[in-house]
Amino acid sequence: MGPVKRRYFSHKSRCACDGESYLHKLAKRKIKTKFESSEHFPIVFKRDIPCSEFETCMFKDDYSCIFHDKTISHDLKIWKGKTLYNLCQEEVWCDEFKPDLLLTSTIDSQLPPIFIEVYKTHESSDNKVNSKHKIIETFKLKSESDVDRILENGFIENVNCRIIGFNPKTEKIRKKDMDITRVVVYETGLCYFHRYGQVKC
Numbered sequence: 001m002g003p004v005k006r007r008y009f010s011h012k013s014r015c016a017c018d019g020e021s022y023l024h025k026l027a028k029r030k031i032k033t034k035f036e037s038s039e040h041f042p043i044v045f046k047r048d049i050p051c052s053e054f055e056t057c058m059f060k061d062d063y064s065c066i067f068h069d070k071t072i073s074h075d076l077k078i079w080k081g082k083t084l085y086n087l088c089q090e091e092v093w094c095d096e097f098k099p100d101l102l103l104t105s106t107i108d109s110q111l112p113p114i115f116i117e118v119y120k121t122h123e124s125s126d127n128k129v130n131s132k133h134k135i136i137e138t139f140k141l142k143s144e145s146d147v148d149r150i151l152e153n154g155f156i157e158n159v160n161c162r163i164i165g166f167n168p169k170t171e172k173i174r175k176k177d178m179d180i181t182r183v184v185v186y187e188t189g190l191c192y193f194h195r196y197g198q199v200k201c
Contacts, residue, residue, distance in 0.1 A: 024120040027138070027147045028090055028100050031116060034151050035088040035103070038077070042154035043136070045072040045168045051175035065175055069158070072168045076103065076114070083107055085114065097128055099135075124164075134165040 035041050049067045054060050076085050085103040092102050099115035117124050117137040124137055138161050141147060150160050157163045184192045 023141055023144065023147075024100075024118055026144065027118045027120075027141055030147055030151060031118070032088050032090060032101055035077075035101075040078060041076040041085070043074050043076055043163075044154060044156040044159075045074065045163065045166065046070070046157040046159070047072060047168070047170065049170050049173065052172035053174055067173060067175065070170070072170060074168060084111060094133070095131075097131070097133070129164055132165070135163070137162050137164070 046069045049070045051057070051060070051065045051067075054065055057065070078084065083105075085105050087104045087106055089102045089104070091098050091100060094102055094113050094115070097115065100118045101116035103114040103116065105111040112132075112134055115124075115128070115133055115135045115137075117135060119138050119140050124135060129135065136155050138146075138150060138155075146160070153160070155161045155163070186192075
């Protein structure tokens, strides 16, 4: 060790060169830009919806009488001509949490805030998941292509994200294609047996 110090390479403060931080920041920026520059910001729910007669039908089956992964499309910016969320902020506090992106409305103060979380290294904490807040969390991002697909297709539940705290309205639909076994009993005491597959509900 002498009195002359050689120059050496170091990172500037708050400068991240690793791909993890880069991808996380890129995703936040791209999603925010997409929200601010687009007229629509679609979200698709995938939910299991029971037949409208499920509660009263004596032939109901806990699996077969359900519409599985029924698609429910929605828009977070405009719905039925009404403006909903119009402000997207990056890492601002909301109660005890600081989400990656926070969607709010400057038009309707009754609309609850929505958290958008970018999952790169860790998922949302149990404390956040169990809170009252609505959360959209991306599936684990591995490349820029994952981000671009979200921007192209929107958020799709169980495809590119998980959705927490939302309760979308669903239409009541009767399931009419179920094969059932039916027995017709006549006043005379005679009965006619329809084998499974001969009739539908």
